[in-house]
Amino acid sequence: MKKSKADPKGVLTGSHFMDGDYALAEGALAAGCRFFGGYPITPSTETAERFSERIPVVGGVFIQMEDELGSIASLIGAAWGGLKAMTVTSGPGFSLMQENIGLACMLETPLVIANVQRGGPSTGLPTLTSQQDMMQARWGSHGDYEIIALSPDSPQECFDMTIKAFNLSELFRVPVFVMTDECVGHMHEKVVIPPAEEIEIVERKWYKGPKDKYLPYKCDSDGIPFMVKTGQGYRFHITGLTHDERGYPLLNAECQKINVQHLIDKIKNNADKIIEMEEEQIDGAEVIVLSYGITSRVAFRAVQQARKEGIKTGTIRLITVWPFPEKKIEELAKKVKAIVVPEINAGQVFLEVDRCSRNKCKVVSVPHLGGWVHNPDDIFKAIKEAVK
Amino acid sequence: MTEKKQPQRNPVERILRMDRMPHIWCPGCGIGTVVTSFAEALRKEETDLDNIVVVSGIGCTGRVAGYMKLDSFHTTHGRAIPFATGLKLANPKTKIVVFSGDGDIAGIGGNHLIHAARRNMDMLVILVNNFNYAMTGGQVAATTPIDANASTAPFGNFEYPFNLPHLVASAGGTYIARWTALHLRRVTKSIQEALHRRGFSFIEVITPCTTLYARRNRLGDGLNLLKYYYDNSEIQHNADTKDLDITYQGKLIVGKFVDKEKPTFLDAMNQHLSKVLGDKYTPYGEVK
Amino acid sequence: MTEIRFSGYGGQGIIRCALIGGKALSIYGGKFSTMNQSFGPEARGGACSSQLIVSDERVLYPYITRPDILVSMSQEAYEKYQNELKDNGLLITDTDLVKPKTERKNITHYSVPATRFAEELGNRIIANLVMMGFFTAVTKITTPDVMKKALPGLVPDRFLDLNKKAFDKGYEYGLEVLKEKTQ
Ligand SMILES: Cc1ncc(C[n+]2csc(CCOP(=O)(O)OP(=O)(O)O)c2C)c(N)n1
Ligand code: SF4
Ligand SMILES: [Mg+2]
Numbered sequence: 001m002k003k004s005k006a007d008p009k010g011v012l013t014g015s016h017f018m019d020g021d022y023a024l025a026e027g028a029l030a031a032g033c034r035f036f037g038g039y040p041i042t043p044s045t046e047t048a049e050r051f052s053e054r055i056p057v058v059g060g061v062f063i064q065m066e067d068e069l070g071s072i073a074s075l076i077g078a079a080w081g082g083l084k085a086m087t088v089t090s091g092p093g094f095s096l097m098q099e100n101i102g103l104a105c106m107l108e109t110p111l112v113i114a115n116v117q118r119g120g121p122s123t124g125l126p127t128l129t130s131q132q133d134m135m136q137a138r139w140g141s142h143g144d145y146e147i148i149a150l151s152p153d154s155p156q157e158c159f160d161m162t163i164k165a166f167n168l169s170e171l172f173r174v175p176v177f178v179m180t181d182e183c184v185g186h187m188h189e190k191v192v193i194p195p196a197e198e199i200e201i202v203e204r205k206w207y208k209g210p211k212d213k214y215l216p217y218k219c220d221s222d223g224i225p226f227m228v229k230t231g232q233g234y235r236f237h238i239t240g241l242t243h244d245e246r247g248y249p250l251l252n253a254e255c256q257k258i259n260v261q262h263l264i265d266k267i268k269n270n271a272d273k274i275i276e277m278e279e280e281q282i283d284g285a286e287v288i289v290l291s292y293g294i295t296s297r298v299a300f301r302a303v304q305q306a307r308k309e310g311i312k313t314g315t316i317r318l319i320t321v322w323p324f325p326e327k328k329i330e331e332l333a334k335k336v337k338a339i340v341v342p343e344i345n346a347g348q349v350f351l352e353v354d355r356c357s358r359n360k361c362k363v364v365s366v367p368h369l370g371g372w373v374h375n376p377d378d379i380f381k382a383i384k385e386a387v388k
Numbered sequence: 389m390t391e392k393k394q395p396q397r398n399p400v401e402r403i404l405r406m407d408r409m410p411h412i413w414c415p416g417c418g419i420g421t422v423v424t425s426f427a428e429a430l431r432k433e434e435t436d437l438d439n440i441v442v443v444s445g446i447g448c449t450g451r452v453a454g455y456m457k458l459d460s461f462h463t464t465h466g467r468a469i470p471f472a473t474g475l476k477l478a479n480p481k482t483k484i485v486v487f488s489g490d491g492d493i494a495g496i497g498g499n500h501l502i503h504a505a506r507r508n509m510d511m512l513v514i515l516v517n518n519f520n521y522a523m524t525g526g527q528v529a530a531t532t533p534i535d536a537n538a539s540t541a542p543f544g545n546f547e548y549p550f551n552l553p554h555l556v557a558s559a560g561g562t563y564i565a566r567w568t569a570l571h572l573r574r575v576t577k578s579i580q581e582a583l584h585r586r587g588f589s590f591i592e593v594i595t596p597c598t599t600l601y602a603r604r605n606r607l608g609d610g611l612n613l614l615k616y617y618y619d620n621s622e623i624q625h626n627a628d629t630k631d632l633d634i635t636y637q638g639k640l641i642v643g644k645f646v647d648k649e650k651p652t653f654l655d656a657m658n659q660h661l662s663k664v665l666g667d668k669y670t671p672y673g674e675v676k
Numbered sequence: 677m678t679e680i681r682f683s684g685y686g687g688q689g690i691i692r693c694a695l696i697g698g699k700a701l702s703i704y705g706g707k708f709s710t711m712n713q714s715f716g717p718e719a720r721g722g723a724c725s726s727q728l729i730v731s732d733e734r735v736l737y738p739y740i741t742r743p744d745i746l747v748s749m750s751q752e753a754y755e756k757y758q759n760e761l762k763d764n765g766l767l768i769t770d771t772d773l774v775k776p777k778t779e780r781k782n783i784t785h786y787s788v789p790a791t792r793f794a795e796e797l798g799n800r801i802i803a804n805l806v807m808m809g810f811f812t813a814v815t816k817i818t819t820p821d822v823m824k825k826a827l828p829g830l831v832p833d834r835f836l837d838l839n840k841k842a843f844d845k846g847y848e849y850g851l852e853v854l855k856e857k858t859q
Contacts, residue, residue, distance in 0.1 A: 017699035017711070017826075035478055037470075056661050057668050061477045063653075066503040070470035073463065073500075077443075077474025080461065081482070085474065103464050183738055188695065188711035190702040230459045230475055231482040233438035237405065237454060239462035248408060249454065249462075297736040376737065 001171060001222075006030050006163075006199035010058045018191040020158040020184040021046035021088075024114045025054060026191070027162025028086045030199055033112070034060030035085040037074035039067055039093060042126045043182040044116035047088040068096035075111045076104050080238070082229030084166055084204075088114040090182075091124065094133055094140070101175055102141030103240045105263055108217070108225060110169035110204065112162065114178040116185040117344075119370030129182035130370030131293055131344040135351075137177045138322050144260050146267035148274055149177040149322040151292040155189045161319070167202040168274060172266055173224055179321065181344070183294045183373060207234075216247040217259075223266050267323055276319040277328070281307075285314030287338045287387050290329075290353055292318040294373055299342050302379035311387055321349060326356045333357035338386035342366035342379045362386055400427035403437065405457045412451055416610030418569035418595025419449050419516055423456075425572050425593075426487070426514065429579035441482050443472040445492035447523040448597075449516040452487040466496030469504045472511050480654055480673030483583065484511040490531040491521040494550055498530065505559035505588045510652040512563075512582045512589040515552065518597035526600030533636035537604050553645050554629035556590045563589035564646035566632065568617040569596060571642060578644060587652050594640060607637075677731040678817070679740035683757050684749030684770075686724045689804030692830060693747065694726035696808055697817075700826035701730050705818040710735040723753045730817065747811060748774050749790065749803070768811055770803070786814045786853055793845050797838065805831075805839045806846035813850025820847050 010029035018026070024047045028036075036051040048064070055062045060083070065071040071087045078085040089097065094115050104111055117133050119125030133140075137149045148168050152161045158180055165176040207214055207226035214234045217225050228234045241249035242256045267274065282288065287306075291299045296317040306313040314336070318325070329352075333339065338361055341350040347365035354363040366382045368374045404427065413419050430437065437458055444453035446465035453460040459482075463471045472484045486493070493501055493515045504511065520538050521527040528538035531552070532545045541547075553564045563585045565578040575593055582589035596602055596613035607613060621640040629645050651659060658671040682693040691713050698711035713726040727740045746761045747768045748754035754774045761767060763782045771787040779785065788810040794803035812823050824840055831839045 015703045017695065017703060017709075035474065037474060056665065056672075059670060059672065061657070061672055063473070063477060065470060065473075066499050069467060070473070070500055070503070073467035073470035074474035074477070076463075077461075077471040077476075078478035079474075081475040081478025083478040085478070100464055100467060103467075183712075186712065187738055188698055189709070189735075230441045230479050231439050235438070235457050235459060237456075237460045237462070239454060240464055241462065294738060297738060300736045373738065 002203040002205070004201050004203055006196040006201050007032055008196035011196040011199060012193050013195045014193055016191045016193065017188055018155050019046065019186055019188045020152070020155040020180055021116060021186065022050045023155040023158035023191050024088060024162050024178060024180070025050035026193060027159040028112065028166065029054060029058055030159070030193065030196070031084065031163040031166035032201055033084045033086045033166060034058070035075070035078035035083040036060070036062045036087065037065050037071045037078065037085070038087045038089065039065055039071050041090045041093045043118055043185050044088045044090045044114065046185070047114065047116070068093035069100065072097040072100040072104070072113070076100060076107060076109050079109045079111050080107075080230055084110070084170075086112040086114070086162075088116065090116050090118045091120040091133055092122070094136060098136075098140040099142075101147070102143060102145065104175045105141065105145040105147065106240050107238055108173040108263075109175070110173050112165045112169055112176050112178065114162065114180060117179065117181040125371050127182065128371045129294065129344060129373065131179075131181055131295065132348070132370055134179060134321060134343070134345065135348045137179055145263050147175055147177060147322055148172070148267065148320065149179050151179050151318060151321050152184060153293050153296055153317070154184060155187060155191045158184065159191050159193065163199060163201075167200070170202040170204050171224070172270065172274075173205070173227065174267060179293070181294055215245045217243060218245040219262065223262075223269065271323040271325075274320055274323060275325050275328075277325060278317040278319065280315045281312075282314040282316070282332070284312055285336055286312045287340060287383055288314045288316055288332060288336050289340045289342065289379065289383065290316040290318070290349075291342050292321055292349065295342050295344055298373045298376055299379050301376035302383060305376070305380045306383045309384075311383060313383060318349070324352045324356070329353055329356035330358060330360075333360035336361050338362035338364055340364045340366060340379065340382050340386050342368070342374050342382070344368045344370050344373065400424060400431065403427040403430055403457055405455050408455055411455055413448060414599040416596060416598035417448070418518065418593075418597070418610070419452065421569050421572055422514065422516055422575060422593050422595060423452055425575040426485070426579055428576045429583065432576070433580050433583055435483070435583060439482055441472075441475055441484050443468045443475065443484065443486045445488040445497060447489035447492045447521070448518075449487065449489035450492055450523070466492055467500070468492065469497055469500040469511075469513065473504060473509055476510055477654070477673075486511055486513045488515065489522070490515055490517040490519070490552075491529045494552055494555070495521075495530045502555065502559040505556050505561040505590070507653040508560055508562055508587045508650055508656070510586050510588070510654065512579070512585075513591070514579070515590065515592045517552070517592050517594050518601055520597060520601045522597045522600050526597070526604055531634075533634055533638070535636040536601070538601075539604070549634060551629070551633045552592050553590070553632050556588075557629040557646050560588065561590045561646060562587035562648050562650050564629070565590075565644040566592040566594070566642050568594040568621055568640060568642060570614050570617040570621065574642075581647070585647075586655075587650060677729065677735070678745065679743045680728040680730065680745040680747070681725055681740060681743040681757055681760075682728070682747045683723065683725040683753035685722050685753065688724070688749050689801070690724045690749065691726045693804050693808055694728040696823065696826045696830055697728050697730075697811075699830065700823045701818055704822045704825045707732060707818075708734050710738055712739060723750070723756050725753065725757065745815060747807060749807060751775065766815065768807070768814065770807070786810070786850075788846060788849055788853070790846060793849070794842055797842055797845065799838070802835075802839055802842040805842035809843035809846025809848075810850040811846075813847045814854060820844070
């Protein structure tokens, strides 16, 4: 892995009072993103607007595409043209992107998509929050594949996690999703942008060997193939069909197994390195509240109340939602009475927690169908009920 | 360079991935002939092959990218043009050629086609029009002439087809030509010309799909179709694009219809932002 | 923790009030602050509102539940929000634009003719800055200098001085009002 410092041109060092949407754009620019292709959609539009204003003076290109099908396609192209690329969207646009998210996975293309989630299905609640696309982020495209998804809980984390998203996407050559939501996207808080030299950037894994020896999908010792960009004489071929190391289509079960298994393994086998979470008062807890994004802030009120009433309550905040911390949950489930999972959807990550707990503890979903954050009382009641 | 010292090899061989031959196309299929014209154009122009990028969508024609010994991308159905847009904008020095089918570019990808033309995005689109969705078995397409039979129009097609040169001209394309698989030298020449144009160039090539379109419509083999092109095509350079409708087994007006200059997307972006932002703006990429 | 709602009608700079307050307090005032505005159907039509939460610790729950302070610059907004004001809360209104119907007994009410002052200064568009000055004086939430530091970037450069003047006007009036109360 080659690391470097951020290019100061893209880094707006200082303290800002900024919303999450703007912070996504600033994080991307700090991470070295120089291509944005997108299509306006509430509540993510402010990110596109920010890019359109900032990217010309930073030395990149902004293009408002004709739709989200085009946005994601342009991103994959831009990545193979040599740039770091990002788009931002919300539910309906995320749905339109799904086919080419699969292409990005298949081509092992680093890129970042932020989804500022709003209530669905369909047009749903354009201006109001939800966390209803978490499973879509994991499974939205067809076929078997793995992606990485992060969940920021504040504008500051929108900035930090977008940088992290770019770094992970370069490291594993995979699309990375920043799964934020309307509440965080539209919320203004202090965002501290450090000096460029304090921001660590993962460089693309460029191939440097002889031109005629380049094999686009031959894995290096770390399991990740080298990348090249267009126009340099490699004359390489890339296809969304099942392919061999040369990037040539090979349509049979054997090649499919190698190709797809690789897409899965490069994430699964590195899950421990990728997964990040915040834990609090886990030791000796009888109940754990597991949440992510804005809901973890809301849940904390309920947690404080529960602790006041003497319930030993621990918390886990997922920073990485995908890949899922399977082992961690399995371990925890053996030690606690219950895991309570509030989220602004009908119970999506709950399903994962439930699966990983292997019936060793109670797993309680605290759903909210979107439009607002939870009432902390509802979470508190669930905690109380769970330890009965 | 070194490559020029191998006159004994078929000159297009250095442009094709010979390690992927034989190709998948049927005998008598017209796609391969368009590829030959493309390779020939690159050879004649002594184009720096390292700088050419081919992008295809999905379909029989979509397989073209896979056979070109160039930087080449086989993408998803309909999305070759936006993919190419990203490639071009990220690496403006490259010359982008989108090579795909009528269904891919004008059907499922039609929105991208008109928008890339509107922006005058600098790329050459070669559209192989075989009047149907061949790869999936000969379904009706946005280009199928009225009355022609297709697997999903078993009683004949009754939908109005696109007049593609007119569509692209209206949207803003700056180089527009149409030929048939009979006019290979013309196709080559058009590609040669278009390679030198900056802006959105569009070449439609009408080709035989022997296995599906021709068989289902009992039009005979490849030769019969070439004969049809021979008997019915008429070269009318600069014809008004609105007069270019295609009817079933009717007249085919071919030629170069549009050839003009206009700032490309990047030209316009650089000119505009330089004007508005002044010294704060450094023109992006390679400006002329 | 202090929960504040700024309210009025569109075009009065209600959102800006919360942005100025939030920026000032979190960046220059050593506090944590979270600012939100209404999006969605609620944001259309007459009443406009923005929310600000100020705290010595990180703000967790992102929305106000019952404001400690309600600033209302229109009758409609006042009527819409006055019920949610906490007991012992502080109500701040534009003297000329809001006529409180039944004075709630358990709240403190201050008012400032912000729009009139702004007009006297030459432009009613800066009424929100008069209000922010007044707000700063009567709430003592931070110093006027801290508030004014937040203005660059949030008001047009060429109107910076005028905005500061409006702020000072409101602030001074606020001090006077306070003095009268204590006498
Ligand atoms: C999203 C999607 N829908 C449908 C298909 C199936 N499909 C593959 S090729 C094709 C039609 C191709 O037609 P055309 O572009 O005219 O190419 P041709 O095979 O005729 O050369 C279709 C519908 C697909 N691959 N992806
Ligand atoms: S099906 Fe038609 S278009 Fe496809 S290869 Fe055969 S002849 Fe060509
Ligand atoms: Mg076709």
